[in-house]
Amino acid sequence: MLRVLWTPPAEKDLHRLASKAQKRIVDAVDRFATTGAGNVRHLTATTPAEYRLRVGRWRVRFNRDGETVSILRVLARDKAYR
Numbered sequence: 001m002l003r004v005l006w007t008p009p010a011e012k013d014l015h016r017l018a019s020k021a022q023k024r025i026v027d028a029v030d031r032f033a034t035t036g037a038g039n040v041r042h043l044t045a046t047t048p049a050e051y052r053l054r055v056g057r058w059r060v061r062f063n064r065d066g067e068t069v070s071i072l073r074v075l076a077r078d079k080a081y082r
Contacts, residue, residue: 001033001034002032002033002034002064002067003067003068003069004029004033004068004071005068005070006071007070007071007072009072009073010060010072010073013073013074013075014026014074017058017074021056024055024056024058025074028053028055029053029071032053032069038053038054039054040053041054043081049063049064050063051063057076057077058074058075058076059075059076059080059081060073061074061075061080
């Protein structure tokens with residue numbers, strides 16, 4: 001199981017969402033940290049390497065360092081890749 005760290009911007013993004021969306025995103029992140037399951041893609045134009053986890057219309061941007069997943073942002077699809 002990977003350890004999950006939420007950065008302050010990611011926590012702020014998450015708290016702005018409706019509680020139902022928050023639960024869905026947290027559940028998806030926990031599932032990924034536990035099993036590696038989820039719609040994850042490597043973002044090619046980022047340094048250091050970033051990934052995104054798709055949760056409905058939301059995108060969870062994160063990076064992975066060994067046994068730690070650092071959640072960077074939680075954004076709507078139209079804002080996630082700018």
